[in-house]
Amino acid sequence: MHTYALRLSPGADLRQALEAYAEAQKLQAGVVLTCVGSLTEAHLRLANQPEATRFEGPFEIVSLVGTLSPDGVHLHLSIADSSGRTLGGHLMPGCRIYTNVSFGKAEKDYSLIDCLSNA
Numbered sequence: 470m471h472t473y474a475l476r477l478s479p480g481a482d483l484r485q486a487l488e489a490y491a492e493a494q495k496l497q498a499g500v501v502l503t504c505v506g507s508l509t510e511a512h513l514r515l516a517n518q519p520e521a522t523r524f525e526g527p528f529e530i531v532s533l534v535g536t537l538s539p540d541g542v543h544l545h546l547s548i549a550d551s552s553g554r555t556l557g558g559h560l561m562p563g564c565r566i567y568t569n570v571s572f573g574k575a576e577k578d579y580s581l582i583d584c585l586s587n588a
Contacts, residue, residue, distance in 0.1 A: 477566050485562055487537060491537035499536065504571070504572050507529050509567045510524065521559075532546070544560040
């Protein structure tokens with residue numbers, strides 16, 4: 470397993486930056502290990518909803534989990550506002566970084582599908 474660290478700057482679009490990073494690094498089976506930071510606004514596709522919903526921040530990132538691959542990213546984001554109210558859903562384009570965001574990522578030397586088919 471290979472691990473990576475990444476720090477994103479204020480104003481960047483969180484999802485677009487992760488997609489660009491995954492493409493530039495040619496990640497085949499990447500996963501997000503950890504993420505801390507904040508957003509000025511968030512765009513989330515909530516459960517069972519066809520479109521994204523925009524939320525005005527600032528927000529603290531509570532959790533970001535998911536996968537990065539040549540087929541795209543599949544990421545779920547949880548955020549908390551200043552009163553501690555927590556929101557979560559699919560990470561969509563438009564989530565703007567407030568102060569900064571730091572990530573720990575890993576890439577497996579094999580895919581989950583390979584593991585399951587060889588079990």
